[in-house]
Amino acid sequence: MRSTGDDLAGSNDENALEVTVSYTITELARLAGVSTRTLRYYDEIGLLPAQRTDRNNDERVYDTDALMRLQQILFYRELDFRLDDIRALLDDAAYDVLRALHEQKRLIRRRRAHLGTLLDTIERTIAHLQGKAIMSDEQFFEGFDPARYEDEARQRWGADVVDESMRRWRQWSPTDQASVVAEGEDVFKTVLANMADGAAAPHVQATIDRLFQYVNRFWDCDVQAFRGLADLYVSDPRFRATFESMDPGLPEFIHEAVVTYCDRRADAPT
Amino acid sequence: MRSTGDDLAGSNDENALEVTVSYTITELARLAGVSTRTLRYYDEIGLLPAQRTDRNNDERVYDTDALMRLQQILFYRELDFRLDDIRALLDDAAYDVLRALHEQKRLIRRRRAHLGTLLDTIERTIAHLQGKAIMSDEQFFEGFDPARYEDEARQRWGADVVDESMRRWRQWSPTDQASVVAEGEDVFKTVLANMADGAAAPHVQATIDRLFQYVNRFWDCDVQAFRGLADLYVSDPRFRATFESMDPGLPEFIHEAVVTYCDRRADAPT
DNA sequence: AGTACGGTGACGAAGCGTCAGTGTGC
């Protein structure tokens, strides 16, 4: 499945410790789960240019850089970018892989949230057909039109997130709602009961993890956004008042605990 | 935006209480978030045949049935079915909307889990680029090839689910893993502490909801699958032994609590 | 008389699948 690049053109300039790896077209195709036709096409349009062997049949050769580039291509393709747009992005002088990966993460999260909305719509439709609920005509198509419900503002955050949360909330059944309320109360009561142990205590952090999961029932967010929410807990009067009524020091405590939680996870997968 | 069907052909056969609603092509297009061109095309290929006014410009008219059919079309389209396949499905004499909705739910869940895998891959790649992890070449493309990782067996359940869980587990950071372990322990300890109150008690049910969320960190499942997992808790020796070591009656208790939980949510959105 | 909305072709484009025909190394 893999061969060293020593016998191939283009590898004579590096005698580094790391062996330069090269792939034939079928090897890369199998690795990435695409067809060889696709790779030839990507070569043809300059999206993923291949080196050639010069000998043999002028066979295409792919190295590690090509592999990384292909991964980027596939991420963008998964997000329905057009191929020439992808090429323009990747060939931009200012292109930064890490920034791109973070951007892709954001977009994929959005997609996933999108599918969550579709699941809600399916459930509602089922309930409707069984006579257990009434749907407006618009609701039958909630989640389909990307332009309408994910106009970048809804994913920014602030009031829109609250709107979106309310929408999801209303679509749940009373039993569901009751269970979620109970979970929410329990989370905050647990935090309150353990304030004396400090924000960094393991069981406090585990509770913050529960909070994170809880928040994600309404809002598909990552740790970064979660941290932003924690800022709201101290700065937004509405949140602040709620928490202060439980304990005057609760807003700051939760904020600190969440920040700790997010810092610990900053370098880690979600 | 909407007009009664009284002035249109095809509505004279029903003088029911429920007013027959009809839409022009732009109305339906705006409602569903598609273009009028798309609707004309769907009419042309017989995917979504429209009635005509006979008068005027022979304008297209859509009724509630068409609206439902369009919703089905859009669900399948979201899942990348080809249009003639969709037509074949919808025109099948054995076609059942409710069954279709459940099937679509399954497929969309799979999609969503798929996106979760892609998010893992992104995180891993970021860590790799920062020198915090080492990835094999295959891992760069995990989640892209649909044929490889969602071969229907992985979504069935039993041993494969465990494999998949282990894979995700290994991709998390130690701090992440620690926090998840803490949450898991806390969930089961909480269940244990409240056994005396009965499986249907509200706070027990809230804890089962936590368990459901917890399980979903490893496995994108719905309530039905969750119930199946609870069956495993009593029937699979490995699970059973773990829980019995905490309390002899725990397996049955959790099972009962989960069944109650699932029953209560059976008619409700996830 | 303009404008908003409806109609019917017809062309085109994106992203490959597929088929045909031709090397080349073992």
Added chain:
DNA sequence: CGCACACTGACGCTTCGTCACCGTAC
């Protein structure tokens, strides 16, 4: 000599976007 794998065209397919042109109701 066959077989696997690589190459190069070339055509076709799907799903609409777009453009041109026309009709009709207000």
